[in-house]
Amino acid sequence: MLTSKHQHLQAEPCPVARAVDVIADRWTLLVVRDAFDGKRRFGDFQRGLGIARSMLTDRLRNLVAAGIFEVKPASDGTSYQEYVLTSKGSQLFPLIVAFRQWGERHLFDEGEAYSQLLETASGEPLELMSPTTVNGRTIRPEETTVRKVR
Amino acid sequence: MLTSKHQHLQAEPCPVARAVDVIADRWTLLVVRDAFDGKRRFGDFQRGLGIARSMLTDRLRNLVAAGIFEVKPASDGTSYQEYVLTSKGSQLFPLIVAFRQWGERHLFDEGEAYSQLLETASGEPLELMSPTTVNGRTIRPEETTVRKVR
DNA sequence: CAGTATCCCTCAAGATACTG
DNA sequence: CAGTATCTTGAGGGATACTG
Numbered sequence: 001m002l003t004s005k006h007q008h009l010q011a012e013p014c015p016v017a018r019a020v021d022v023i024a025d026r027w028t029l030l031v032v033r034d035a036f037d038g039k040r041r042f043g044d045f046q047r048g049l050g051i052a053r054s055m056l057t058d059r060l061r062n063l064v065a066a067g068i069f070e071v072k073p074a075s076d077g078t079s080y081q082e083y084v085l086t087s088k089g090s091q092l093f094p095l096i097v098a099f100r101q102w103g104e105r106h107l108f109d110e111g112e113a114y115s116q117l118l119e120t121a122s123g124e125p126l127e128l129m130s131p132t133t134v135n136g137r138t139i140r141p142e143e144t145t146v147r148k149v150r
Numbered sequence: 151m152l153t154s155k156h157q158h159l160q161a162e163p164c165p166v167a168r169a170v171d172v173i174a175d176r177w178t179l180l181v182v183r184d185a186f187d188g189k190r191r192f193g194d195f196q197r198g199l200g201i202a203r204s205m206l207t208d209r210l211r212n213l214v215a216a217g218i219f220e221v222k223p224a225s226d227g228t229s230y231q232e233y234v235l236t237s238k239g240s241q242l243f244p245l246i247v248a249f250r251q252w253g254e255r256h257l258f259d260e261g262e263a264y265s266q267l268l269e270t271a272s273g274e275p276l277e278l279m280s281p282t283t284v285n286g287r288t289i290r291p292e293e294t295t296v297r298k299v300r
Numbered sequence: 301c302a303g304t305a306t307c308c309c310t311c312a313a314g315a316t317a318c319t320g
Numbered sequence: 321c322a323g324t325a326t327c328t329t330g331a332g333g334g335a336t337a338c339t340g
Contacts, residue, residue: 009176010257013263013264013265014183014250014253014264014265015249015250015251015252015253015254015257015258015264015265016179016180016183016246016249016250016253017180017183017253018253018257018258019249019250019252019253019257020176020179020180020249021176022253022257024174024175024176024179024249025174026159026170026171026174027313029166029170029174030166030167030170033164033166033167036291036294037296041321041322042321042322042323043321043322046322051313051314052313052314052315053314053322053323053324054313054314054315054323054324054325054326055312055313055314056323057322057323057324058312067256078321078322079320079322080321080322080323081322088256090291091252091255091256092252093280093281093290093291094248094251094252094279094280094281095245095248095249095252096166097248097281098244098245098247098248098279099165099166099169099170099174099245100164100165100166100169101165101244102165102169102241102242102244102245103164103165103166103167103168103169103172104165105241106217106238106241107160107165107168107169107172108165108168113163114163114164114165115163115164115165115296115297115298116296116297117294117295117296117297118294118295118296118297119283119289119293119294120293120294120295121293122283124283124284125284126281126282126283126284126289126294127281127282127283127284127286129244129248129279129280129281129282130243130244130279131243131244131247131276131277131279132276132277132279133269133272133274133276133277134274134275134276134277136277139269139276140243141186141240141243143269143270143271144186144267144268144269144270144276145267145268145270146187146265146266146267146268147265147266147267147268148265177333191301191302192301192302192303193301193302196302201333201334202333202334202335203302203303203304203334203335204303204304204305204306204333204334204335205332205333205334206303207302207303207304208332208333228301228302229301229302229340230301230302230303231302
């Protein structure tokens with residue numbers, strides 16, 4: 001059996017540390033990205049990513065164990081399985097969008113083509129996400145504090 | 151010299167893939183988190199994270215090379231350096247907040263304590279970030295499409 | 301204090317072959 | 321097609337010692 005990750009961060013009181021421990025792995029994040037893009041089958045992920053089969057097996061297992069994917073019987077009647085996002089998994093959408101928006105802004109040359117995320121109905125790109133106060137005002141990092149433990 | 155990362159994703163047209171390639175590494179993300187928490191010195195990061203010195207050297211080097219940190223002379227007059235977020239680095243704030251908010255909601259038991267991010271002035275936690283259309287309406291993953299290349 | 305230089309060991313990762 | 325099993329390589333990562 002392939003090993004899972006270190007896990008030592010799961011005892012941390014910082015939610016960032018725990019979240020990083022669960023999903024901040026290159027293959028894991030790309031699998032989740034593809035799931036938001038509608039992929040569900042082992043072969044869909046495997047071909048799209050060019051990931052080694054054993055790696056994909058490992059990542060899918062971890063994602064299911066983490067409650068991010070759930071396994072369902074294949075919708076086409078074959079005896080295989082589909083990996084679909086749970087509610088917990090779907091709530092990773094803002095995280096994937098945050099990766100995307102930062103990448104769009106900072107990792108492409110002027111005029112260089114990139115794949116874009118659009119609102120299907122309007123064809124418009126999304127608004128740039130930013131943290132806001134409860135009143136809806138955009139907040140800058142310097143205006144925030146971490147309260148150590150609650 | 152310690153090696154940098156694979157880099158093969160930097161040719162990808164998907165901004166998520168490129169961004170993942172640059173920053174989706176456990177230590178890298180925790181260093182950036184600490185930078186938002188005000189840390190600037192090698193020793194600050196090292197003690198806070200318990201990271202091996204050589205690992206920290208490698209991560210800081212990569213972060214500077216990626217334009218996320220810039221090196222400045224120490225503000226206390228010593229001959230050492232400080233690592234401060236550039237504008238590009240500061241724009242990772244929504245990403246870190248996305249990790250935090252997902253972690254808060256899904257990786258702590260009911261009533262379990264966690265370190266919280268607050269608006270300093272009001273003491274209030276931030277609003278839950280979510281992707282919106284240009285009109286400000288919250289959008290769900292199923293309402294979006296990736297347009298392959300532009 | 302802020303790094304650099306080694307050493308060493310585990311594990312991540314790909315390649316390949318096999319199975320129901 | 322959807323995995324599992326095995327093998328090998330090299331990178332990730334910690335520990336320790338050294339340097340300006």
